[in-house]
Amino acid sequence: MRFHSRKWVKPEDLNANGTLFGGRVLAWIDEEAALYSIIQLENKKVVTKYMSEINFMSTAVKGDIIEIGVEAVKFGKSSLNLNCEVRNKMTQETIVTVDNIIMVNLDDDGKPKPHGKTKIEFVKDRLAKKEEEA
Known part of the structure; x- marks a missing residue:
């Protein structure tokens, strides 16, 4: 897996606990998945269709640097299946994994489009x- 950002x-x-908010890291994952898909599919119109179980394994605190890795695992007709890992750059400890993210390629009308x-x-x-x- 390549860690892109x-x-x-x-x-x-x-x-409130002084640790990385789960919603924030999920937003970062969604953005990274979208960027990765846009580059792979060469289309700016890509949306998140599905995100599987999310497994939080550790956390991060203020000042930590995290890195987000995404990789393609399957190309569908109009979709792209990804998995993701977020880890602490300094300790290499995994913070969260997402086994399956499905991104869908869209046409100008917002309908799924073969890529x-x-x-x-x-x-x-x-x-x-x-x-x-x-």
């Missing part, structure tokens, strides 16, 4: 391919 846990990210993708693509490889074609 990092977040610095700030006072506004904490719950034609079957495997993970990296932007650098797409750019190199376009240069070869030019």
Whole structure:
């Protein structure tokens, strides 16, 4: 799994116990899943359809740096299935895992649209391919 982004846990990210608020980390996961899907599917119109059981395993406190990892596990006709892990950058301790996130590719009318993708693509490889074609 590749860890694509990092977040610095700030006072506004904490719950009443002084630890990372679960709702905040879920929002970060949803955003990361959307960004990952937009890049993979090459479409800005992507939405979250489903998020499976969420397993909180540890927490973070103010000043911690967390990193969010997302990976594609299955390409559907108009969907992309992902899994996610959030961990503490300094301790490498897992904070939360989500086994299945389903993102759906949409057309201009907001309806599911086939994306034609079957495997993970990296932007650098797409750019190199376009240069070869030019």
